[in-house]
Amino acid sequence: MTAQPIHPHEPERVPRHGEGIAAALSGARRMEFYREFLAAAPEEAEGVLKRWWCEAMLDTDPAGDRLTAAALDGTLPTTPVADLVARRREAGLPVE
Known part of the structure; x- marks a missing residue:
């Protein structure tokens, strides 16, 4: 994938x-x-x-400093891999 x-x-x-x-x-x-x-x-x-x-x-x-700070603070939004796989399947995209 x-x-x-x-x-x-x-x-x-x-x-x-x-x-x-x-x-x-x-x-x-x-x-x-x-x-x-x-x-x-x-x-x-x-x-x-x-x-x-x-x-x-x-x-x-351009947003690098903000993203780095959020990652270090533990406030960076994340998405579970299972959700991404499901979205790809729904869109007809490969998931291998």
Whole structure:
């Protein structure tokens, strides 16, 4: 099963490639990304890009500070996985 954003970004805030990811990160985090990406074996490179794309999306989220605070305070709304699976089934979407 793949997760889809509730509010998709068109165009995405962070392009899904190394240059786009690096541009969205701050100096120290950008260097950490490059070190990890350049050290990755070819079969690991895609995983590194995916992880750092998520980090870059979180870093550039206008509501990021509010969401982080809510998560740390335990007030961030959550949805049980069973509810999400039921919604996907009702919409005729795959749930594997």
